Amino acid sequence: MSADSRDPREKEEMRRALETSFAAVAGGSVGVGVDVQLISEIHSDNPNFLERNFTPAEIAYCRAAPDPRASFAGRWAAKEAVVKAKMNVRPQGKNYTRGGGAPLIEIEILPGSSGAPVVIQHGGALENAREIGIAEIKVSISHSGDYVAAAAIALPGGKDFSK
Numbered sequence: 488m489s490a491d492s493r494d495p496r497e498k499e500e501m502r503r504a505l506e507t508s509f510a511a512v513a514g515g516s517v518g519v520g521v522d523v524q525l526i527s528e529i530h531s532d533n534p535n536f537l538e539r540n541f542t543p544a545e546i547a548y549c550r551a552a553p554d555p556r557a558s559f560a561g562r563w564a565a566k567e568a569v570v571k572a573k574m575n576v577r578p579q580g581k582n583y584t585r586g587g588g589a590p591l592i593e594i595e596i597l598p599g600s601s602g603a604p605v606v607i608q609h610g611g612a613l614e615n616a617r618e619i620g621i622a623e624i625k626v627s628i629s630h631s632g633d634y635v636a637a638a639a640i641a642l643p644g645g646k647d648f649s650k
């Protein structure tokens with residue numbers, strides 16, 4: 488079968504896999520991001536703010552956590568760290584950020600079976616991750632007193648965000 492007679496979706500998958508492989512070989516394909524957040528700055532008592540920035544599953548998880556305000560703020564910091572890690576893959580590339588006030592709901596962070604947070608992207612966030620050539624982002628969150636911190640690393644290859 489010639490490449491041109493392939494299904495367009497299959498061709499797109501091949502293109503993406505090649506792009507990711509080339510990026511990995513060329514280097515500079517890993518992105519890092521970090522964020523420190525004062526817990527009191529996150530409006531975790533405001534339902535509109537929560538609905539704009541957190542999915543129902545995230546809200547349920549944080550509300551059930553031992554310190555819900557810290558868990559909301561930690562998740563917020565992790566989402567900001569994810570944005571920074573994505574932009575850090577190609578520091579001289581396109582800026583996909585929409586400013587500090589833009590909603591972060593398209594970046595969802597839920598616990599995996601080990602308890603470690605897992606990043607699931609949706610909508611525009613998923614689209615631009617694919618454009619950048621990122622297949623997986625790992626995050627880590629920490630709470631300490633009045634502050635939370637989060638780190639993120641964007642990686643080529645690996646599993647699809649949408650799963």
Ligand SMILES: CC(C)(COP(=O)(O)OP(=O)(O)OC[C@H]1O[C@@H](n2cnc3c(N)ncnc32)[C@H](O)[C@@H]1OP(=O)(O)O)[C@@H](O)C(=O)NCCC(=O)NCCS
Nearest residue numbers: 522567570571574575584585586587589590591593594612
């Ligand atoms: C870029 C952004 C993450 C910065 O966050 P912040 O809390 O305002 O800033 P912080 O104090 O944590 O970090 C500042 C540092 O971020 C870094 N930074 C700025 N813009 C950045 C970008 N586009 N990508 C990566 N890092 C960036 C800079 O190094 C800056 O420090 P410097 O100015 O001294 O160099 C934030 O403004 C933003 O755009 N958030 C995402 C909103 C969005 O796009 N939502 C939709 C996502 S689905």
